[in-house]
Amino acid sequence: MAVSARPDTGNVPPQNQEAEVSVLGAILLSEQALDGLLIDVKLKPEDFYRERHRQIFRAMIRLKEKAEPEPVDALTVCDELTRSGELEEAGGTAYVHSLPTLVPAAANARHYGRIVKEHAMLRRLLDTTRGIQEDVYGFAGEPHELLERAEASLYKIAHDDRSGDVRTIEAVLHDELAKLEKVSREGVAVTGTPSGFKDIDELTGGFQPGNLIVLAARPAMGKSALVTNIAQNAAVDHGHAVAMFSLEMSETELAQRFIAAEAKLNGDDLRKGRVRPDRWPKVLKATEKLAAAPLFIDDSSDLGVMELRAKARRLHARQDLGLVIVDYLQLMRPEPGADSRVEQVGQISRGLKLLARELNIPVIAVSQLSRAVESRPDKRPLLSDLRESGNIEQDSDLVMFIYRDEYYNDSTDEPGVAEVKVAKHRNGPVGTVKLTFLERYPKFANLYRERSSDVPLQAADGQPEDF
Numbered sequence: 001m002a003v004s005a006r007p008d009t010g011n012v013p014p015q016n017q018e019a020e021v022s023v024l025g026a027i028l029l030s031e032q033a034l035d036g037l038l039i040d041v042k043l044k045p046e047d048f049y050r051e052r053h054r055q056i057f058r059a060m061i062r063l064k065e066k067a068e069p070e071p072v073d074a075l076t077v078c079d080e081l082t083r084s085g086e087l088e089e090a091g092g093t094a095y096v097h098s099l100p101t102l103v104p105a106a107a108n109a110r111h112y113g114r115i116v117k118e119h120a121m122l123r124r125l126l127d128t129t130r131g132i133q134e135d136v137y138g139f140a141g142e143p144h145e146l147l148e149r150a151e152a153s154l155y156k157i158a159h160d161d162r163s164g165d166v167r168t169i170e171a172v173l174h175d176e177l178a179k180l181e182k183v184s185r186e187g188v189a190v191t192g193t194p195s196g197f198k199d200i201d202e203l204t205g206g207f208q209p210g211n212l213i214v215l216a217a218r219p220a221m222g223k224s225a226l227v228t229n230i231a232q233n234a235a236v237d238h239g240h241a242v243a244m245f246s247l248e249m250s251e252t253e254l255a256q257r258f259i260a261a262e263a264k265l266n267g268d269d270l271r272k273g274r275v276r277p278d279r280w281p282k283v284l285k286a287t288e289k290l291a292a293a294p295l296f297i298d299d300s301s302d303l304g305v306m307e308l309r310a311k312a313r314r315l316h317a318r319q320d321l322g323l324v325i326v327d328y329l330q331l332m333r334p335e336p337g338a339d340s341r342v343e344q345v346g347q348i349s350r351g352l353k354l355l356a357r358e359l360n361i362p363v364i365a366v367s368q369l370s371r372a373v374e375s376r377p378d379k380r381p382l383l384s385d386l387r388e389s390g391n392i393e394q395d396s397d398l399v400m401f402i403y404r405d406e407y408y409n410d411s412t413d414e415p416g417v418a419e420v421k422v423a424k425h426r427n428g429p430v431g432t433v434k435l436t437f438l439e440r441y442p443k444f445a446n447l448y449r450e451r452s453s454d455v456p457l458q459a460a461d462g463q464p465e466d467f
Contacts (some may be wrong), residue, residue: 014122015049018102019115024056026109027234031072034060041113047120055081055090056099065170074100121157128153145335145338148306152358155313160459193322193362194239196233198446199433203422204398207323207362211426212353212395214329216367216386217402218374222418223366224249226402227325228257230364231295236262240322241294243315245308247331251299258295261443262286268440294319304333310356316359324359327442328366329392337416346391353395367392369401378406383423399424404437418444 026033037043038061045054045061059080063070070076074097080089081096090096109172132150139146170362193205207213217223227244234240246254258268263286269275275283296315312324325334329352349365356363369385381401386392393399403419405412418437422430436445 013126014119016115016119017050017053019112019119020048020050020053021099021102022112023109023116024060025054025101025103026106026112027060027072028074028077028096028100029103029106030109031064033106034064034072036110037113039109043113043117047116049119049123052090052095055086056096059084059086060089090270107392124157127153127282128157145306148310151310151313155317155358158317160407182288193234194238195230196237197420197433197435197444199435200400200420203431203433204425204428207364208427209362210357211362211397211401212349212356213362213364213398214349214367214386214396215364215400216369216381218369218379218381220407221402221404222437222439222442222444223402224327225257225437226255226420226444227327227364227366229261229444231323231325232258232261232290232293234323235293235295235445236289239294241296241319242323242325243296243297243298243312243321244325244327245300245311246327247299247301247303248327249299250257251297251464254297254299257442258290259283259286260441262290264441264443266440267442275445301331302333303442304335305348305355306335308332309351309355312355312359316361321359321361324355324361324363326363326365328368330368341426342391346395349395365392365396379403380419380421381423393424397426398422419446 023037027037043057045058048054056077059077062084063072063076063080070080078087078093078096079091087093132153135146135149177419190201190206192204192208192211194201194206195204215223215227224246231242231244231437235242243255246265249257256271257267259265260270263270263279263282265275265279265282270283296319298311308326310417312321329348330345332348335347352363352365367386369381373379373381373385382401383393383399386399399422401419401421401423403421405417406415414434416437416439418435419432420435421432424430434447436447437443438445
């Protein structure tokens with residue numbers, strides 16, 4: 001059935017020129033108002049409807065951001081516009097000098113700014129919905145793919161996401177300089193979501209927003225144990241909201257692992273009901289602590305990357321996420337259109353990278369390794385061992401491998417020790433750190449600092465004793 005587009009009614013896009021004039025006039029009356037508008041309202045030049053108002057607001061920002069900031073008043077703004085060759089386009093000297101006389105109350109600058117911001121959001125919503133409508137008429141792919149794209153576009157508007165805009169290096173440097181100055185002033189070494197493992201965090205600085213982190217290992221190395229520990233450390237100990245998508249383990253299995261690790265109990269004993277009565281207070285205390293943590297679990301076994309992105313997006317809208325974990329990548333359902341397995345896995349890894357960028361949060365994807373590892377004398381993984389797709393290595397910002405020598409070598413010099421190798425680090429150093437692996441829980445721990453408290457004690461009968 002043919003469908004015709006709704007004709008353009010010729011309506012003027014949402015705007016409030018009185019609010020725009022009042023914002024500019026209030027700044028000219030009291031330049032302190034500019035800081036509140038930039039920081040609290042997050043007002044940007046693009047939020048103004050009239051181009052002349054955008055030019056005037058940009059000039060004001062340039063005056064404030066100079067190495068030696070200049071005062072912001074009608075005279076200095078006109079001078080700045082003259083230097084940039086925009087004075088006439090901005091309405092001329094008379095127009096700029098008239099702005100302070102048009103302000104109802106300069107103290108209400110932030111309120112006027114919010115009005116400007118809200119109308120800018122409405123204009124972006126209008127542009128986006130028109131684009132969605134055009135896509136509907138011309139789209140030839142799967143409807144759910146178009147729906148996911150539409151949802152992503154609307155999410156960006158709701159969260160004022162400007163990642164799609166071209167930005168000047170001046171704007172980028174201004175934002176980064178403020179972050180670097182804060183880190184230097186506060187002496188903060190971990191700038192991202194912490195893993196909870198001291199040596200890993202020192203090497204990575206925490207998992208950074210927008211990064212795709214791949215954690216890979218051969219079976220039985222402890223991949224799932226490590227990511228559950230990271231999820232637990234980030235959510236319970238540091239208060240970061242974590243969404244864990246487990247395609248391999250059920251929510252019941254995950255809950256048991258979390259409790260065993262938090263209560264420092266033998267996981268097998270917990271599952272089989274062999275916990276001694278005097279240990280139950282530890283179980284209850286661990287359960288209460290976990291219940292209060294911002295930790296979210298999805299154990300859907302048939303999950304595609306677009307569905308995962310939609311779920312993460314909705315959850316992030318309700319609760320700001322600090323980390324998303326996918327266990328594991330190769331179990332995800334491929335989307336239609338990819339023929340070979342290599343293309344399918346590449347499509348999934350790219351989708352997870354886009355999720356990290358879109359929500360500006362770190363995403364950890366657990367991955368399998370190829371059997372090529374087993375054919376080498378040295379079983380330590382290499383980047384070339386990433387299974388089924390070189391795209392995983394290409395899309396990732398950080399790649400970590402787990403290796404436990406005791407699994408391959410009964411006479412190892414390091415029993416109970418796991419090597420975590422950072423083999424790729426786009427924005428920092430690579431290297432290997434060592435953790436203690438407590439297989440009975442299962443739990444990883446900082447190698448030396450926690451060894452005294454986390455290594456199982458020996459009971460009088462010679463058997464390992466739970467904590």
